[in-house]
Amino acid sequence: MNLRKKTLIVVGLFLAGLILILYAASELQLRNSFSDLEERNAKVDVDRALNAMSNELTSLGDLASFWSARDDIYAFVTTKDIDYINYSMSVGSLTNDSLNNTEINLLIFLDAYGQIAFCRFLNVSGAPEEVPQDLIEQLSLYGFCPGCLDKKSRNEGIILLSGQPMMIVTQPITTSKKDSPIMGRVVLGRFLTEMEVDRLSEIAQLNLTIYPLDDPEMPENFRQALSQLSYDSSEFIVTREGEIIAGYALMANIYGNPLMILGVNASREIYREGARSRESFMFLFSAAGFLFMVLTLIYLDRSVLSRLANLTTSIASIGRTPKISTLLKVEGKDELAGLAISINDMLAALESAHEDLINSEKRYKGVVEDLPDLICRYSSDGIINFVNAAFCTFFSAREQEILGKRSDGSVWQKHLKSAQELEGKINENYPIFTYESQCKAPQGLRWILWTARGIFDQSGSLAEIQSVGRDITGTRKAEEALRESEERYKLLAENMTDVIHLNATDENLSFVYISPSIKQSGYNPVDLIGRSPFDTLIEPEDVAFVKAFLKRIRDSKKENILEYRIRMIDGSSVWVETIANPILDEEGNVIYIACTSRDITERKKAEESRRKSEERYQLLAENMTDVIHLHTPDQDLTYVYISPSIRQAGYEPSDLIGKSPFALIKPEYAKSIKEG
Structure with missing residues (x-):
């Protein structure tokens, strides 16, 4: 099978595979996108249902606020005056009909001690009944009374009263100006009946269903959803019966504990619309992909593969000819034409390279031979x-x-x-x-x-x-001559009296080499290698300026001379003079300091004797009456020194140093003195 057929088959298979992959990926992506959209919409419906329930509690709380901020109720819970109740019954504000009209099933006035001052309870049918015992227990146990919780707080939520869920709100009792002490609490309650749930469904435009968690008649789908719900995951979305998507959420009681499960059912319109959109998109995508594959194969064959086959045939025919200079025929101005031109250039270059190779072999053979x-x-x-x-x-x-x-x-x-x-x-x-x-x-x-x-x-x-x-x-x-020279210099260094030593450039300037002449001081050269001269040889008083001297040598990279004292092994001190030279590497960095040290103790003693002699003669000159003075040998004979006896003439010696004596002599005498 030639390249043309292989290319057409492979490209066709690749395009078909690509279309299938894109088809599957698009189908999966669209399906997941619509499913996510449907699930998000279901969660929004659940949130709307919970908001409707919260709004209902807020509305009930507003009604409780109306009751709690009245002066007559404030006076009643303070004085327990029954006249207020009689009056309210006569005007109809506390009658059963009035409570039924406002959809109130429970009204309680509690005094400041949490005791019931007035209570009216209507059952689910709206008939009056005694307050259920479990409500009194909850009031006592959980602290609806002001004496148990924050008296200023407003509480609202849901409780389970005699097996029936009830929305309940408590509000502190104050005067109408709300600037008086809290004297009790108003408690309002409304049963969450099927009629109430239907009303909430109509308000939220949703299909709502609510079941207490311990309801034995709870459907199986609610029980399955309940097993998936928790404090961390309070909402659960699931598809039911193919055409319905349901959302579930836990509803807590007024104490924060799970009490009921809320269910919201909705039709799967979004999913069905997505399915129809996917089918239309996939059909158009498949048709476009097939058309693209056919057109691509036709174009590839006519513009590339057939011309490439002709180019291959021409190259094969050139390969069978003995002359490299035969060229290909160039057609068109595209990349294949450029390839033909490049091959022609390559053939020309090969012919030139062949000639260059022959010449190069001749040249390099001559180089090797020479x-x-x-x-x-x-x-x-x-x-x-x-x-x-x-x-x-x-x-x-x-x-x-x-x-x-x-x-x-x-x-x-x-x-x-x-x-x-x-x-x-x-x-x-x-x-x-x-x-x-x-x-x-x-x-x-x-x-x-x-x-x-x-x-x-x-x-x-x-x-x-x-x-x-x-x-x-x-x-x-x-190398042999260098070795012999080094041996001679080593012999010279080891037999001279001056001490030659090589110091490192570290902080301690440790000895790298020291000549055997150090034995004159009682030290063995081997014992000093690697040790610092500041710890062994140099007198402690001189260590500081010797360090500064060697640092100056290292920084300036110039030769210098220093005199200092060293300590002999017997404890005596001698003066030495050291000539230090820096040794540099190829980059100009100091790698060693080469030093030559010699004993100058006798010279220092002679200098000290001369200094003392000069001091004696200076003392003699400064205490005699004759004036002793020294001059420069130039024409002005400038004073260099003049003894203190010049003070007899009224001059200070320091005022005359650097001046000419002719400034003190009369001009006529000065001229004759200069000439004489």
Whole structure:
């Protein structure tokens, strides 16, 4: 099968697969999107139902606020005057009909001590009854009374009263101005009957259903939803019977504990509309994808594949001709035409490169032949297959006498290492090994530095070895002369009286080298290497300025001289003079400080004797009556020194230093003195 057929089949399969993948992905994405939208809409319906219930409690609370902020009720719970009740009954504000009209099933006035001052209870049918015992227990147990909870708080919620849920609100009793102390609490209650739920459903435009958690008649779908609900997950959405989506939520009582479960049922209009949209989209997408695949294959075949097949045929025909200069026919101005032009350029470049290769081989062969280095190439079994002219000249042999011989079979045996000798020393990662050899040549005893490079085949096995040798006899002689010179200088350093020492540049300026002449001070050089001179030799009083001196040498990188005292091993002190020179590396950084130190104790003693003698003569000069003065040898004879006896003339010695005596002498005498 040729490339054209393969390409058409593969591209067709890829396009078909891509269309199927996009179809499946789009179907899944649209299905999930509409499902998420439907679920979010169901959650919104549940929130609307809960808000409707909250609004109903708020409305009941507003009614409680009306009752709690009346002066007559405030006076009643304070005085317990029955006249208020009689009056209210006569005007109809506390009658059963009045409570039924306002949909109130429970009205209680509690005094400041939480005792019932007035109570009226209507059952679900609206008939008056005694207050149920479980309501009195809840009032006592949970603190609807003001004495148990915050008296200023307003509480609202749902309780279960005689098995029937009731919305209940409590409000503190105050005067109409609300600036008096709290004297009790109004409690209003309304049963959450089926009629009330239907009314809430009509208000919220939803299909609501409410069941107490312990209702034995609760349907199975509510029980399943209840098992999925908790404090952390208070809402649950599920699809029922294919055409209905239901949302469920827990409803807490006034004490914050789960009391009832709320259910909201809605039809799946969103899902059905999404299904119809998906079907229309998928049909259009499939038709467009198929049309796109057919058009793509036709265009690909006519614009690329057929022309590429013709180009391949032309290249194959050129490959069968002996001349590289034959060119392809160029049609059009697109990429395939550019490819044909590039192939023509490549053919021209190949022809030019072939000619350059022949010329390059000639040039490099000349370079190798003219190199002074010895070059020899031999196989892994030791057969020599190439040598240059320098190799032949060095071993006094002709090329024909060397080629084909073994590398270990003649005078060069001591120089060329075999593959067995190089085993373990070279590999593909480290193919070079360097070594030296010595031999007698017609020119005399010679040293050769050899660089052996391993040439490995594709399997990683050593195929050939190329050895390049360089005559280093001159270098070896220079190294030997340098070694002898270092030995002479070392002998000189170890036998002179001056102490030569090399210090590191660290903070302690530790000794790196110290000459044996240090033994004059009683120290052994070996004991001082690596130690700081500040801890061993230098007097403590001189340590600070010696450190500063050596730091200055290190920073300025210039030679300097310092005099200081060192401590002998017997405890005595001597004066030394140190000449310090910085030693720099190639980058100009100080790496060592080279010092030469000599004992100047006798010189310091002589200088001290001279200083004392000068002091004595100066004392004599300053206490005699004759004036002693020193002058510069120039024309002005400027005063350099003048003794204190000049004060007899009224002058201070310090005023005359640096001045000429001719300023003190009359001009006529000064001229004759200068001439004389």
